[in-house]
Every structure is written in structure tokens, then in C-alpha cells.
Amino acid sequence: MRINTEAAVSSFKKKRLSFLQPLFESLTNSLDANADEIDVCFEYESVPTDEEDLRIKSFTITDNGDGFTDENRESFLTYLSAHKKALGCKGVGRFTWLVVFQNVLIESYNGKEKVTINFNEGFDEEVLREPFETQKTETIISFNNVTTDFYSEGVDKRESANLDHILKEVQRHLFMLLFLLRDEGRQYAIKFHIGEDAKSITTDKIIEPEHKEFIIPFNKENYNFTLYYRFFDGKGRNDLQLCANGRTVKDFKSNLIGSKLNAKEAYIVAFLVSDYLDNTVDDSRTDFAIPGYALPLKDVEQYFEDSLANIVCDKYEDLDLENDKAIDEAIADSPHLSEFIKNDNSVIKTKENLLKQARKAYEEKKEKVKKSFRDALVQVKVEPDTYNKVLQDVTHVQTLELAAYIAYRQQIIEGLAKLVRGGPRNLYNMLRWKKHIGGSHDVKNKTYPLLSRV
Structure with missing residues (x-):
């Protein structure tokens, strides 16, 4: 590879990546490769100390996208590849796979040949190519052997084998990408399997959100932002996200908006998008790398919160x-x-x-x-x-x-009035001089209880 794989993976281990990050990345890659049929199968096992606590140990994703063509294969072997940059690809997402899984097996059928890649930290650019005639393209990627960062003695950060939760996380993380693809007229079906349980995300299930646009002026420039949002009735977690290239990047929390919506027994899902955010997202896609001279992220977040507040006030x-x-x-x-x-x-x-x-x-x-x-x-x-x-x-x-x-002064007067109504003994106890804990008899080290309680 055009860079030391182990060193690249090590740089991503400093980031707080989710166990499901490889799933998000591989699904995005499948959609970028024009796949319209994607299947994800999870394997699970029980925790040694609790047989009912089931955790994901591996998964396989199969799609009918373009597969590992010569161009895609060259891109895979190049760190920070510019291939598909227009789609928001950073050319580094595959390295996050190895933060969570030690071994990733790629098998791709492009119609004329089968391409096999064993991707791990010791990867040395070996790509096995063999003739294989087939009428359809298909790529199968298997993620195996969870790393010790996520599963070792005393550590278990693996995802629970709960398909409803996994589906919700995928919808949340890829909401903008799925919505934008649907808006372009793309059709897709993503199926998830855990044992006999199966669920899917299809184009017709993507709900179109409402949106609001605003401009942030900074250093004689105007930055355009679009806020997509949707309200839901009932109790739920407010999900506020800053996005880049169709993917969620950073959580944003607003206790003020959250408390108001909780009182209304409602919650909101909102995503902020902008070319500015697309251009400043870091390689891990978990934060933004904004230069010191550019529009500060705190200003973006303040406008985000103010816009959400206006939306909430308009509704209620x-x-x-x-x-x-x-x-x-x-x-x-x-x-x-x-x-x-x-x-x-x-x-x-x-x-x-x-x-x-x-x-x-x-x-x-x-x-x-x-x-x-x-x-x-x-x-x-x-x-x-x-x-x-x-x-x-x-x-x-x-x-x-x-x-x-x-x-x-009025507070003091009211406090004295309460003491008088409480009787002479109460007044004496409150007004008498008291020693500090240190026991000094110096007047400067004593307190006047009345003033300390007003």
C-alpha cells in the first residue's frame, strides 16, 4: 500500500470510534459503488458471564455494486485517494475497519475475474486476481476477529445483537446520505440479518424532513447552511448532528431545547449540512479540522441552536x-x-x-x-x-x-422580620457570634450568621 497500514490504523485508534463504524463505512462504500441491493449478516455469541447477553462478533456485507474494477482496486491501494472525492470519500475509511476488526476478507466478482484481498495491519498490497466469468457483479466483505481495543479480558465494547438498535443507528448515521440518494431518484434495499430475524431499509421508507436555510457572515464572507429536521411525538432522545458529505460527524447537545421538548412529550431529529462542513471534516469523520482563521465551529453550533430554537418556538x-x-x-x-x-x-x-x-x-x-x-x-x-x-x-x-x-437591604429587613416572628431564642441563636472551625477568637475570623443566611 502507498502507506504503512499499521501506522495508518494506529492514527485512527486515537479517535473514539464506534464498534459499528466499519458497518457505516462499508455501507457507504456499497452505495457509492452504485449498489441497489445490499445484505448484511451478523454473527453473534453470548458473553461468558451471561448467556442472555448476546454480542456481535463478526459480520458480512454483500452488494451488487461496481465491484473491484481496476480503478477501484488502485484507489483501495492508495492512501488519501482522490477517487470518488466528489462523493465525499476521503480515501481513508477502510483503515477504520482495522481499528475494530483484525481481519477483513474482500471477495469481488466484476464479471470477468475474482479479486481477493486479505486486509489486515500486515497488508502488503497483495491482490489475488483469477479469471471468473459471471453474469452479475458481486462484492462480499467479511469482518472477523474483534480487536483487543473492543474485546479483551475486562473489556467488551462489542455491539449488542439487537437488530432494532443496529437498524436505528444505521438510519441515524446515514440519514442524510440515504435521503439525498432518494432525492436523486436512486432506488436501494438494505437488508439486515441476525439469525432468523431480518429487517430492511428501503427507499420508500425514508421520510422526507423539513428544512430551513440560513447564512452565517464571517470575515466579509457568507457561509450557507441547511438545517433538516423532523419532530416526533412521544419520549425519545433528541438527535442533533453536524454532517459532512451526507454522513453524521458530530453530536450536538442543547439541554435548553431538550428540556422544552421533553415537557411537550416530543423530540426532534435534526441535521446541519453545508459545503463548509464538507470541506473541513477530518479524516476520521468524527470531528472537524477547522483552521484558526476560518469560521469557528462554536459559531456554527450557536447558529444551529438558535435556528432550532426558532423552529421549536414556531411549532409550540x-x-x-x-x-x-x-x-x-x-x-x-x-x-x-x-x-x-x-x-x-x-x-x-x-x-x-x-x-x-x-x-x-x-x-x-x-x-x-x-x-x-x-x-x-x-x-x-x-x-x-x-x-x-x-x-x-x-x-x-x-x-x-x-x-x-x-x-x-430589603432581603436583610425581611430576614430580620422572620427572626423576630420566630421568638427571642431564635433571634439570639441567629445573631450571636460563632467561631470558625479553626477555633480562632479573632473577630475577623468569625461570621455573622444572619448575613450568611440571607
Whole structure:
């Protein structure tokens, strides 16, 4: 091979790959090879300590795609091959096979010959070719002998032999690819077998999602994104994914959106796609490698969350009332922050988040005003308008601090009132001086319980 296979595999072992990653890669390869009939057969065994705990030990995938033609065979032997780059192929996916399985046997019939490849970490580019006349093309890839990274003494990361779960993971991981192929008019049937149990994914079962487009401006450039989504009733896990080249790459979590949907007994599946993400996905397809000068991933994720929040609010109009309630509760808690709370532009609001962002904005404003005031003091000559603006800002901040003090003083008064109503003994216990754990009698090392409890 045009690179040391063992070294290439070692680089992928640093990634947190799923046990099913070889399945995702091989299914994608089959579809890229124009296969429309794909069969996957899983072999399983029970865990030594629990006969009812069945785990996948190997699997075989058979398809009727183009097979190992001269061009495809040369691509397989070349690291970072540009072959099928337009389809999103990185030329390295096969190395993830050997992270999970020690041996992969490839047998391909292209109509005129049979091509056999024993792919493992010691692979030395040996490809066996022998004449074999057949009327149909067929490729069979067998994955055997789970690596010690996934199965060894005290370690068992193998997938459970649960066909429903495996099918769900395939649909989730390849959702965008399957949808895009269906949208192009491609027909396909992918069948899965575990023992006598069989299930399938076919073109007619792919549900078309809704979508929303948005633009992210950055450094005088505009980046286009499309968000595909679908709501489901009932309890389920929100599945939010950043995708590249038709494949899911990175999970995105939003506790805020999740909590709101859980309250509605609903969940959402959403996928974000973009040429920008296609061009920045890393070789493992589990993360993005974005240069320091480019649009940051955190900005993409923020737009992703904001767009999802708008979609959720459009679907559940009563969330506007919940937002109003959160604003009222936050202002009642900290009235001196009311202007910052009212100016909060988050789509879905909670009292906690409103107060957190308001306190942050308040502190930033204070620091900005302090700096402006210091700068004005050291200047020999200050324009009247600038001077008046600085004084107005200082006065405004002082007013906010006074309001905060009054609110705090009111809490103390209310606390004292409760103590008085509790009787003399309660008042004595709360007001008496207490020693710190260290036992020092220094007044500075003692606490005033009333203030510590208010």
C-alpha cells in the first residue's frame, strides 16, 4: 500500500470510534459503488458471564455494486485517494475497519475475474486476481476477529445483537446520505440479518424532513447552511448532528431545547449540512479540522441552536408565554438587572439563563464605564459631548448599584422580620457570634450568621 497500514490504523485508534463504524463505512462504500441491493449478516455469541447477553462478533456485507474494477482496486491501494472525492470519500475509511476488526476478507466478482484481498495491519498490497466469468457483479466483505481495543479480558465494547438498535443507528448515521440518494431518484434495499430475524431499509421508507436555510457572515464572507429536521411525538432522545458529505460527524447537545421538548412529550431529529462542513471534516469523520482563521465551529453550533430554537418556538406557540413568565420571574429576583433582562435576545428563555446573561452584561458594562472614566481623567482636554456621555454612564451604573443595594437591604429587613416572628431564642441563636472551625477568637475570623443566611 502507498502507506504503512499499521501506522495508518494506529492514527485512527486515537479517535473514539464506534464498534459499528466499519458497518457505516462499508455501507457507504456499497452505495457509492452504485449498489441497489445490499445484505448484511451478523454473527453473534453470548458473553461468558451471561448467556442472555448476546454480542456481535463478526459480520458480512454483500452488494451488487461496481465491484473491484481496476480503478477501484488502485484507489483501495492508495492512501488519501482522490477517487470518488466528489462523493465525499476521503480515501481513508477502510483503515477504520482495522481499528475494530483484525481481519477483513474482500471477495469481488466484476464479471470477468475474482479479486481477493486479505486486509489486515500486515497488508502488503497483495491482490489475488483469477479469471471468473459471471453474469452479475458481486462484492462480499467479511469482518472477523474483534480487536483487543473492543474485546479483551475486562473489556467488551462489542455491539449488542439487537437488530432494532443496529437498524436505528444505521438510519441515524446515514440519514442524510440515504435521503439525498432518494432525492436523486436512486432506488436501494438494505437488508439486515441476525439469525432468523431480518429487517430492511428501503427507499420508500425514508421520510422526507423539513428544512430551513440560513447564512452565517464571517470575515466579509457568507457561509450557507441547511438545517433538516423532523419532530416526533412521544419520549425519545433528541438527535442533533453536524454532517459532512451526507454522513453524521458530530453530536450536538442543547439541554435548553431538550428540556422544552421533553415537557411537550416530543423530540426532534435534526441535521446541519453545508459545503463548509464538507470541506473541513477530518479524516476520521468524527470531528472537524477547522483552521484558526476560518469560521469557528462554536459559531456554527450557536447558529444551529438558535435556528432550532426558532423552529421549536414556531411549532409550540405557548413557549412565548413561558418566555414572558421567565422574564417576569428574573426581574422580580433582580430588579436592578431589568434592562439587561429585557434586552436578552435568546429565543428560548429561562429565569436561570436570563439572570446569568444579565449579570454578565452588567459586569461588562461596569468595566467598560470604568475604563471610559479613567481614560477621560487622564486626558488633557475632553470634548464636552464625550465628557457628558461618560458622566451619564457613570451615573447610570451608580444608579444600578444603588438599586442592587436597596434590593439586598430589603432581603436583610425581611430576614430580620422572620427572626423576630420566630421568638427571642431564635433571634439570639441567629445573631450571636460563632467561631470558625479553626477555633480562632479573632473577630475577623468569625461570621455573622444572619448575613450568611440571607
